[in-house]
Amino acid sequence: AFSLTGKTVLVTGGARGLGAAYVRALHAEGAAVMIADLLEAEGAALAAELGERARFTPLDVTDEEGWDAAIADTVAAFGALDVLVNNAGIVNAAPIEHLSTAKWDTVIAVNLTGTFFGCRAVVPVMKAAGGGSIINISSVEGIRGSRGLHGYTAAKFGVRGLTKSMAVELGASGIRVNSVHPGLILTDMTTRIDPAHLDIPLGRPGTPEDVTGTIVFLASDASRFTTGAEFVVDGGMIT
Ligand code: NAD
16 A cells, blocks of 8 residues: 555655655655756756656746646656645744844745645646645644744744645545654754754654655555644654
8 A cells, every 4th residue: 555656746845855865765666756846956866866757847836837837747747646745945043033024935935835836736636636645844843833943933834734724625636635744854954953952752863764654655545544634753852
């Protein structure tokens, strides 16, 4: 039930970090994978390395028309689009009284509005196919508050809420929508965080490969009765 053979997946922000790990894991389980990212060289190189069943399409998730092109590219390349992983994200930090409007707008645009654009664009394709799975990447910061991360937290709580209302509305169409909430995972995004002062019950920060099993599960038919759910993958950090 975990096999992804015959399924097509689009992963935003799939060129590096967690997204690239999702791409590799989904591909290894048999999926055809479209890597959608701003980073053209990295994305194209990953697609070339994986070879058959992997392609790259340039996408800025904040660009509405760009989404239509990326989805059309995917369907043209692989004939379907069964799973969308809304993973592209950025972080910025500032104390609330110093959080500029520009910083607020940017972090909301990429993490929340970009996820909304992706969901809205893919639903007609999934409805026509009789179903699908949408996996929205939030964060532990979509569940609790954190000093200095106000815009990021607002966006990631928003992704969690969007996920739940879509799950309610789309269940009858066979479309499942779930959110994933990683804890501290070592990537380019988190190089400035020192894990030493964090109390992580499993005793270490995560690697991108620590999150891939949850993504494969939600992409696969093994999760067929799961929608509107949130999956915390944090080594117990916010328990
Ligand atoms: P990363 O910075 O290593 O990778 C992010 C990817 O998204 C990059 O490839 C980047 O080019 C792409 N991207 C950024 N803006 C984009 C845009 N407008 N359009 C298309 N692509 C865009 O970060 P990461 O650590 O791999 O994070 C991936 C996701 O996981 C993000 O949504 C992040 O918020 C979330 N997350 C990360 C952690 C962590 O500890 N690393 C924890 C919880 C949640």
